[in-house]
Structure formats: structure tokens, C-alpha cells
Amino acid sequence: MNSSTLPTTLGKVDPDIELVRRAQAGELGAFESLVERHRDVVFRVAARVVGPEDAEDVSQDAFLRAFHRLDRFRGEGAFRSWLLQITHNAALSAIGRRRPEPIEEPDEVEAEGPTAIRGPVSQLESRERRKRLEMKIRLLRPEHRTVLVLRDVEGLSYEEIGEVAEMPLGSVKGRLHRARDELIDLLRRNTYDWELPK
Amino acid sequence: MNPDRDEASPATRKLDDYLESLRTDRPSPDPALVPSVVSKARWQRAVRAPLHAVGMLVSALAGGLAILLGSEERRP
Numbered sequence: 001m002n003s004s005t006l007p008t009t010l011g012k013v014d015p016d017i018e019l020v021r022r023a024q025a026g027e028l029g030a031f032e033s034l035v036e037r038h039r040d041v042v043f044r045v046a047a048r049v050v051g052p053e054d055a056e057d058v059s060q061d062a063f064l065r066a067f068h069r070l071d072r073f074r075g076e077g078a079f080r081s082w083l084l085q086i087t088h089n090a091a092l093s094a095i096g097r098r099r100p101e102p103i104e105e106p107d108e109v110e111a112e113g114p115t116a117i118r119g120p121v122s123q124l125e126s127r128e129r130r131k132r133l134e135m136k137i138r139l140l141r142p143e144h145r146t147v148l149v150l151r152d153v154e155g156l157s158y159e160e161i162g163e164v165a166e167m168p169l170g171s172v173k174g175r176l177h178r179a180r181d182e183l184i185d186l187l188r189r190n191t192y193d194w195e196l197p198k
Numbered sequence: 199m200n201p202d203r204d205e206a207s208p209a210t211r212k213l214d215d216y217l218e219s220l221r222t223d224r225p226s227p228d229p230a231l232v233p234s235v236v237s238k239a240r241w242q243r244a245v246r247a248p249l250h251a252v253g254m255l256v257s258a259l260a261g262g263l264a265i266l267l268g269s270e271e272r273r274p
């Protein structure tokens with residue numbers, strides 16, 4: 001690949017590209033470096049989309065799929081987007097294999113009044129809220145889930161999400177809007193989930 | 199913070215506040231993930247070419263057999 005056509009960020013060559021080139025040439029160490037560099041984001045996206053129990057399997061699957069398709073990566077976009085596209089597809093496959101989804105709505109929890117005693121309990125409560133929020137995200141339709149996770153949790157640009165989910169910019173924005181509305185609706189079903197502690 | 203926040207409705211801003219807890223909590227994979235992926239990649243690469251060759255051979259044999267059986271059936 002001609003280095004003058006490689007993707008750059010503010011004039012700097014994307015370090016992934018050199019690693020991809022070496023991995024394409026058969027250097028397993030370069031592939032290992034790519035896995036090291038992207039394991040966290042791949043795992044996080046997998047965990048938010050399929051749940052923590054299956055996140056490791058989906059991450060492994062995504063990296064191995066990427067490994068066998070490395071020769072198809074042309075460097076037209078960022079390697080991370082390409083890898084997350086594979087992760088997204090691996091996550092959707094995992095969800096498809098286990099239909100109907102075994103996720104149930106979290107149990108109803110009584111909302112605490114403003115006078116509730118806070119303190120050491122609040123840490124536990126935050127953790128519980130976070131867990132419930134993660135479960136509610138997993139109740140979203142898979143196509144909504146990924147877009148919401150990529151934008152509102154991982155902070156990807158609309159353009160990058162378009163590459164990952166293979167859809168035009170307008171569809172990304174529309175889907176994100178619907179995903180947020182769906183999640184708000186799910187959270188509003190329980191006062192505990194929707195009312196932030198004072 | 200979500201870059202869309204300024205143009206968001208109050209409900210969406212509230213949702214963004216909730217999602218902040220996920221942005222700060224960043225789960226990471228088991229350290230064994232990388233060696234496990236690399237070892238599987240190495241193993242799969244090693245068996246891929248022979249398996250592909252066997253697959254091609256079986257496919258060619260099946261094709262040849264189908265032609266033979268077809269010509270036998272057509273024989274009066």
C-alpha cells in the first residue's frame with residue numbers, strides 16, 4: 001500500500017496502518033499489537049451490547065474474524081472503525097443465536113424519598129443503578145443498542161458510527177434519536193431508574 | 199459529556215446524565231484475552247491452508263463422482 005494514501009490524523013499516519021500492513025504480511029506479533037491496542041474498546045462495546053457474560057466470547061470472535069479478513073482491509077477508513085464493524089456483526093450474531101433474549105426487565109424497585117439516608121450506601125446504590133441501566137440498554141432493539149453505545153457511551157463520531165453500522169449519516173442520527181427515546185421510555189417505567197438521587 | 203447535549207431535550211439531557219456513569223465505568227477484558235486470541239489465530243492459520251486444500255479435494259472428488267454417476271444413469 002502506498003503510504004501517501006494512508007489515513008492520517010492531523011497529518012500523522014495512523015499507527016494501526018503500519019501494524020496492519022505487517023500483520024497482512026504474516027507477522028503475528030503485529031496482529032498481537034493490534035489486539036492489545038483495541039481490546040478495551042472491543043470488549044466494552046461487546047459488553048454493552050451482549051452483556052458481560054458473553055463479552056469475552058464476542059471479543060475473541062471479533063478479533064479472529066478480523067484476523068482472517070485482514071487482507072480485505074484496504075485502509076480507506078480507520079482500522080478501529082473496521083474492527084468495530086466486525087465486533088458489531090459478531091455481537092449481532094451472538095444475539096441472534098440466543099433468541100429469544102434471556103434478559104428480563106429488572107425487578108421493580110421502590111424509589112427512595114429525598115430524605116433517604118445517603119453516605120456509604122450511595123456507592124452501592126450507584127453500582128445498582130449502573131447495573132440496571134446496562135440491563136435496560138440490553139432491552140433495546142439490537143440495532144438501536146449499538147448506535148446508542150457507540151455514540152453516547154463510547155463517544156464515536158456520527159461518521160465513524162456510519163462506517164461501523166454500515167449506514168448513511170442520516171440513518172445514524174435517526175436511529176440514535178429513536179434509541180434514546182426507547183431507552184427513556186424504558187427508564188421511565190420505574191421511578192427508581194428515572195429519578196436521580198437529590 | 200455527550201457532544202449532542204446542547205441541542206437535546208430535557209429528557210435526553212437527563213438520560214445523558216445517567217449514561218455518564220457508564221462512560222466513567224470502563225470494564226476491561228481478562229488479561230488472558232490477548233494471548234488466547236493470538237494462540238487461536240496461530241493455530242487457525244496453521245490448519246486453515248490444509249483444511250482448505252482438503253475441502254477443495256473433497257469438492258473435486260464429489261464433482262467427479264456426480265459426473266460419473268450422471269453418465270451411468272444416462273447410459274441405456
